[in-house]
Amino acid sequence: MVTLIIAEKPNVAKKIAYALAERKPIRKTLYGVPYYELSRDGKKIIVAPAVGHLYTLAPKTKTYGYPIFDIEWVPVYVAEKGKSYAKDYIKALRELAKRADEFIVACDYDTEGEVIGYTALKYACGVDPKKAKRMKFSALTKRDILKAWYNLEPTINFGMADAGIARHILDWYWGVNLSRALTHAIKRASGKWMILSTGRVQGPTLKFLVEREKEIANFKPTPYWVIKMTLEKNGKQYTATYEKERILDEEEAKRIVQEAKKGPAFVEKVEVKQQKRNPPHPFDLGTLQREAYSAFGYSPKKTLDIAQRLYEMGICSYPRTSSQKLPKNLNYKYIIQSLAKIPEYKPFAHELLGKPQLKPVEGQKDDPAHPAIYPTGELPKPGELTQEEKNIYDLIVRRFLAAFADPAVREIMKVIINSNNHRFILSGARTVKEGWLKIYGKYVSFDEVILPKFREGEPVKVIQIKREKKKTKPPARYSPASVIKKMEDLGIGTKATRAQILETLYQRGYIEGKKKIRVTPLGMKVVEALEKNVPEIVSVELTREFEEKMDEIMKRKLSKDRVIEEARGQLIKILREFKAKELDIGKELMEKLLEREKNKKSKKKTAKELTAEEEEAIKNAVENHEKKSNNLIIVGKCPKCGGDLVVRYNRKTGKRFVGCSNWPNCNVTYPLLQRGKIIPTGKVCPECNAPVVKIKEGKKEYEVCLDMKCKKKMDKNKY
Numbered sequence: 266m267v268t269l270i271i272a273e274k275p276n277v278a279k280k281i282a283y284a285l286a287e288r289k290p291i292r293k294t295l296y297g298v299p300y301y302e303l304s305r306d307g308k309k310i311i312v313a314p315a316v317g318h319l320y321t322l323a324p325k326t327k328t329y330g331y332p333i334f335d336i337e338w339v340p341v342y343v344a345e346k347g348k349s350y351a352k353d354y355i356k357a358l359r360e361l362a363k364r365a366d367e368f369i370v371a372c373d374y375d376t377e378g379e380v381i382g383y384t385a386l387k388y389a390c391g392v393d394p395k396k397a398k399r400m401k402f403s404a405l406t407k408r409d410i411l412k413a414w415y416n417l418e419p420t421i422n423f424g425m426a427d428a429g430i431a432r433h434i435l436d437w438y439w440g441v442n443l444s445r446a447l448t449h450a451i452k453r454a455s456g457k458w459m460i461l462s463t464g465r466v467q468g469p470t471l472k473f474l475v476e477r478e479k480e481i482a483n484f485k486p487t488p489y490w491v492i493k494m495t496l497e498k499n500g501k502q503y504t505a506t507y508e509k510e511r512i513l514d515e516e517e518a519k520r521i522v523q524e525a526k527k528g529p530a531f532v533e534k535v536e537v538k539q540q541k542r543n544p545p546h547p548f549d550l551g552t553l554q555r556e557a558y559s560a561f562g563y564s565p566k567k568t569l570d571i572a573q574r575l576y577e578m579g580i581c582s583y584p585r586t587s588s589q590k591l592p593k594n595l596n597y598k599y600i601i602q603s604l605a606k607i608p609e610y611k612p613f614a615h616e617l618l619g620k621p622q623l624k625p626v627e628g629q630k631d632d633p634a635h636p637a638i639y640p641t642g643e644l645p646k647p648g649e650l651t652q653e654e655k656n657i658y659d660l661i662v663r664r665f666l667a668a669f670a671d672p673a674v675r676e677i678m679k680v681i682i683n684s685n686n687h688r689f690i691l692s693g694a695r696t697v698k699e700g701w702l703k704i705y706g707k708y709v710s711f712d713e714v715i716l717p718k719f720r721e722g723e724p725v726k727v728i729q730i731k732r733e734k735k736k737t738k739p740p741a742r743y744s745p746a747s748v749i750k751k752m753e754d755l756g757i758g759t760k761a762t763r764a765q766i767l768e769t770l771y772q773r774g775y776i777e778g779k780k781k782i783r784v785t786p787l788g789m790k791v792v793e794a795l796e797k798n799v800p801e802i803v804s805v806e807l808t809r810e811f812e813e814k815m816d817e818i819m820k821r822k823l824s825k826d827r828v829i830e831e832a833r834g835q836l837i838k839i840l841r842e843f844k845a846k847e848l849d850i851g852k853e854l855m856e857k858l859l860e861r862e863k864n865k866k867s868k869k870k871t872a873k874e875l876t877a878e879e880e881e882a883i884k885n886a887v888e889n890h891e892k893k894s895n896n897l898i899i900v901g902k903c904p905k906c907g908g909d910l911v912v913r914y915n916r917k918t919g920k921r922f923v924g925c926s927n928w929p930n931c932n933v934t935y936p937l938l939q940r941g942k943i944i945p946t947g948k949v950c951p952e953c954n955a956p957v958v959k960i961k962e963g964k965k966e967y968e969v970c971l972d973m974k975c976k977k978k979m980d981k982n983k984y
Contacts, residue, residue: 269365270312270400271358271385273372274907275299275949276577277405278314281371284410285310297948297957298357305414313361315372316354316902320384321345322437331445332840334833336437338384347899347909350947350956355389362390370421371400371413374634375585376429376819377761383426397421403592404641405579425634427825428818432759435811435832439465442836443802446843447791447850451858454851459858461791462773465808466758466766468795471775471784472803473751475792477743478784484739490518494525494682494689495729498717502728505682505689518732521687530684530725542673544701545709546589546628547637548664550760551753553584553657556664558746560708561656564779565749565764570927571657572638574906579643581661585761586635589628595639597623597669603642604662613704617669625668639665651931663705670701675711680719684727691716742781756809787858794853798846801839900945900971901956906931910956910971912943923956923971935971950975 270285272278275298282290282301290303290312300313323344325335340355342348362368368390370382386394399418402409444462451459463471492507512518548556550569557568572584591597598618605614617623627637640662650658678693693716696702702709743751745767752763770776775788784792795802811832817823843850898912900923908927915922921943923935935955937943941962948957948968955972 266308266367267365268308268310268367268369269361269390270310270369270371271382271390272312272314273378273381274316274577275314275902276907277371278312280405280577280579281400281410282312284405284407285312285414292951294948294951295357295360296353297946298353299949299951300357300361311361311365312371313358314354315358315381315385316351318377318381318384319351319355319358320388322433329445331442331449332837333442333445334438336434338388340388347911347945349945350899350901353947358385358389359391362392368392368397369400369417370397371402373583373585374399374401374403374422374425375583375761376425376432376759379422379425380429380433382421383430394421394423394426403586403635404582405576406641406643409641424819424821428815431815431818431825431828434829435815436465438832438836440467442840443468443843446840446847447854450843450847450851451854452851453848454855461854461858463791463795463802464766464769465811466752466762467769467773468792468803469755469757469805469808470748470752470766471770471788472792472796472805473755474743474748474770474776474782474784475789477740478789481739481742486736486738487513488515488734488736489513490515490732490734492518492521492525492689492730492732494530494684494727496530496682496691497726497728498719501717503691503716505680505691508681508688508690512732515732515734522730522732525684525687525689525730526727527685528727530682530727532680532719532721532723532725533683533688534679534681535719535721536677536679536681538677539697540675540677542675542700542702544626544667544670544672545664545705546626547591547639547668548661549587549589549628549630549632549637550584551587551749551763552589553638553660554749554764555746556660556708557657558744560660561653562780563653563657564745564768566768567653568657569761569764570906570908571654572661575654575658575661577907578645578649580641580645580658582637582639582641583635584638586632586638587630587760588632588635588637589630590637591625591627591639591668592636595636596642597625600640600642601666601669603644604640604666606644607662610662610666613666613670617666620669623669627668660708663708667701667705670704671698673700673702674698678716680716682725684725684730742778742783744780744782748782755805756812757805758812790854790856794850797853798850799839799842801835802843807835898943898945900943900958901947901949903927903931903933904949904954905933910935912937936973937971938969 270281272281278301282303285305286303287305290301292299292301300311303310318341320338321341321344322336323339324333325337340351342351368386372378372382383394386392386397399421400413401418402413447461447463451457451461489511494505496503496505553572554565554568557563569584572581575581576583601614601617604610638661674697676695676697680691682689682691693714695713695715696711748767749763752758758766774785775791776782776784792803801807814823814828818825818828899909900912901910903910903925906925906927908925908931910923911926912921913924920939921937923937925931925933938960941960944959944961946957946959946968950957950970950972953972953975955970955975957968957970959966959968
């Protein structure tokens with residue numbers, strides 16, 4: 266009997282194979298795709314990878330109008346340019362499936378992972394998904410993988426699979442139909458094809474950003490006054506604030522200052538109390554994204570990408586989780602003992618191990634699929650992590666350790682000063698017991714304001730009492746992290762998709778600003794035109810309603826087909842309204858679109874202020890390439906971070922090379938021959954894991970490994 270285990274990615278397949286094998290697994294390749302043969306408990310096992318989604322949705326017939334609902338699952342390389350490498354993964358799974366008697370899905374345990382496994386089984390392997398079993402794990406450690414192997418789920422999670430399929434279909438319906446509608450509106454108004462897009466979650470997200478933009482634009486500042494007292498004690502000066510924080514009438518402020526100056530000033534009351542500050546709960550994805558933005562300025566997507574890499578290395582648990590609770594059966598002691606081997610965590614770990622009980626603080630949120638994010642106890646090898654990976658790993662480790670530590674204790678001091686029956690407040694605060702702050706304090710800011718001792722009734726030496734004029738401030742702009750939080754609060758998008766939605770808004774030119782987000786004139790006009798004519802397109806309520814229904818699908822309380830049919834009906838109604846107002850919408854959008862195109866051309870001209878030789882090199886190497894294809898050539902997956910490896914062109918020299926799509930976060934690059942057509946093969950070098958590409962020069966064709974430093978001598982056409 267042969268068991269085929271399907272993993273989500275090649276590096277995960279390798280982790281699973283090495284964890285399950287009783288001896289070293291045998292690495293083989295089929296159509297250039299690596300897979301592993303091994304045995305366990307007398308059973309022959311094959312572990313083979315997908316490479317993310319192997320199948321996607323596409324129209325059954327080629328059409329350019331809208332609405333369109335007649336869609337089907339097709340190989341991703343058929344629907345998307347640059348995905349030709351997926352073809353060999355499909356062929357390999359199809360061939361390996363013929364050798365197997367039993368099938369197990371071991372993709373990430375979430376809706377996307379279940380869709381990847383479901384479609385791979387059904388379309389690549391030709392197997393009824395109901396006949397497959399499921400490995401469920403939250404970390405890629407040997408003990409977690411073995412536990413999943415010995416506790417197989419009898420089937421895949423069809424609630425997750427149906428919810429994931431429904432989400433894909435709804436997102437396709439909304440995204441493609443509405444984007445086509447916008448494009449047709451522009452064409453009808455101008456006679457030009459200019460592409461605009463929106464989507465089921467993208468539109469409502471842009472709407473609340475526009476609402477904030479309008480709040481800021483319409484904000485009218487209100488003047489107010491604050492009154493402060495400067496006093497002296499033991500040769501040092503301190504500032505106390507009037508008990509009424511804001512005074513809206515200037516005359517009243519003047520009167521208070523004049524009366525308070527007459528004195529005498531004395532200490533009316535001293536209040537000292539201690540406050541316990543419990544440790545922060547373990548990370549869910551949203552909290553990790555916000556904390557990483559605060560600490561390092563990383564975008565939510567960047568944080569998720571880094572956390573995913575740490576998961577695939579086996580050193581952290583699965584990051585796409587909304588849980589703030591750790592697993593009850595997790596071996597806390599083992600993990601903390603392991604972390605004690607890292608010098609910077611050693612003193613904290615030893616202190617925790619000396620406690621009579623290891624009981625973590627936990628938050629309220631839970632997730633049925635995965636626990637909160639935690640370090641697995643497997644340690645990174647020296648030099649294995651980039652600085653950015655070190656930062657996120659440090660954040661996760663310290664947050665995990667802090668959850669077991671004692672509360673911090675803060676002493677809060679409040680001194681009430683009376684001057685001619687006007688009261689001023691002098692506040693102080695200090696940490697009297699560090700507790701968890703010893704571990705996580707580098708990421709938490711508490712003000713330490715140390716006050717001298719005051720006695721009730723003692724006179725106060727006043728240096729100055731004055732009023733200060735201030736103005737109310739407009740609402741703060743959203744940061745990338747606060748956008749994710751707002752989406753969570755509104756219940757739109759998912760923990761796995763929110764960061765990508767934000768990136769899409771940047772890519773579409775609807776928003777700008779990496780720290781303080783501004784909506785561009787085009788983004789403003791898109792929302793205004795849609796809200797005026799077809800408000801359902803940007804409706805938060807409608808989007809949230811379908812999010813809730815997809816949760817019901819996952820819980821098996823609603824059928825996938827019923828929700829899809831209902832969504833289709835809603836969209837038909839929306840598109841009917843859009844069609845009736847298509848010309849008006851197009852006219853409203855044209856002004857901002859033409860302005861955007863003008864700005865693009867202006868930027869291109871500025872960028873080409875180079876020497877004549879440089880302009881000629883770029884023109885020959887870049888512009889000619891772009892005439893042949895509007896899409897980047899993707900030659901494979903980055904062996905370091907899992908990003909796409911794409912053919913790029915040096916702006917100064919015009920020379921081509923291969924670089925990672927996650928640049929500058931990932932610095933993997935490969936030189937390329939400057940002659941010949943580059944054709945992705947989907948193969949990887951068995952020695953160095955670099956992609957193998959085909960070079961075509963006229964009638965001559967040959968395959969080469971991109972890594973010039975690869976030790977293995979690569980014979981042409983022998984991969």
